[in-house]
Amino acid sequence: MIRCENVCKSFKPERGKKIIAVDELSLSVAKGEVYGCIGPNGAGKSTTIKLLLDLIRPDSGSISINDLPTSNPTSRACVGYLPENPYLYDFLTANEYLHYAGRLSNINESIITERSALLLEKLRLNQAASRRISGYSKGMQQRTAIAAALIHDPELVILDEPMSGLDPLGRKLIFDLIAELKKKGKTVFISSHVLTDIERLCDKVGIIVQGRLCYEGLLTDLTTPLEELFLHVVAEAGANEVK
Structure with a gap:
């Protein structure tokens, strides 16, 4: 349903050096899969979503939804989108x-x-x-x-921080709704900081750090809690950046 191959996106402020928001990002989301995209603040998660929706376009690489390039407006006919700040x-x-x-x-x-x-x-x-x-x-x-x-x-639902601003009842309602979408075989791409929700709802998780996909795998394959894995991946990415 979603395929990104070697996607790069950078921004250059009017004054200042170029900022690389997404760096050689490759990921795929199968039909019927619930994919959790997590990472620290400023990691490139929202930029990735904007690229998927053709709100911005990559400097290089390719992106497709349901086998159609995202530059084709028809690719978005099957997409429902919740922005981080609707x-x-x-x-x-x-x-x-x-x-x-x-x-x-x-x-x-x-x-x-x-x-x-x-x-x-x-x-x-x-x-x-x-x-x-x-x-x-x-x-x-x-x-x-x-x-x-x-x-x-x-058929594809893209949710950027869907639990933002919700009280416990609201969180439960959204959680149940996403679980229902999953049961119906819908494809869901979730960006969230709430790791417990990702752990309970998603089939696969991708961890983005500094615009790079540093980890991707099935939740069922994890041998450690997601929070522990997340902290380890972020620390490793930071150490590699220093080197």
């Missing part, structure tokens, strides 16, 4: 916002209504669906953004 039109109600998101995906009106009701109920937003989003808490806004990402029933 922007919502907060003058709309949740019902109106999901309707808007559904129309952007060219969904039939009756399907939009059906999917909206289903998602709002799953995410405990149905009682507030007719209220303006501007009156929502941060957690409710996060859940609304996730509902919008799923309104068109995408």
Whole structure:
């Protein structure tokens, strides 16, 4: 479903030296797989997601989704995306916002209504669906953004810090929703700092440090806790950088 081969991306500030955000990154995510992308702050996780969505383009290397190059807009028809900091039109109600998101995906009106009701109920937003989003808490806004990402029933779901700003109930609702996507055979790519969620939800994990994929493997193959592995990989990458 996702394939990155030798992808590089750098940025050059107006004043200052070039920053390498992604460095020779190669990874693949199979259909039906839940892939956890983890790494320290500034490691290149969000940049990688933006490259997958063609929001920015690589300096070199190739990226494809469902065997289509990401430069082809059709590649994104099957994708649902939750950004790390979602922007919502907060003058709309949740019902109106999901309707808007559904129309952007060219969904039939009756399907939009059906999917909206289903998602709002799953995410405990149905009682507030007719209220303006501007009156929502941060957690409710996060859940609304996730509902919008799923309104068109995408085959690939890309979630950048999906648990951000959620209370324990919200975390449980999102956790259960991701588990349901997994059960349905959807492909899910998650970037998160919550290692316990990655450990419980994901089939495979990739650890990115300083723009490089320093570890990739199945969770079932781990012989140590994920947190211990993560700290070891980050320390090793830092030591190699010093050398």
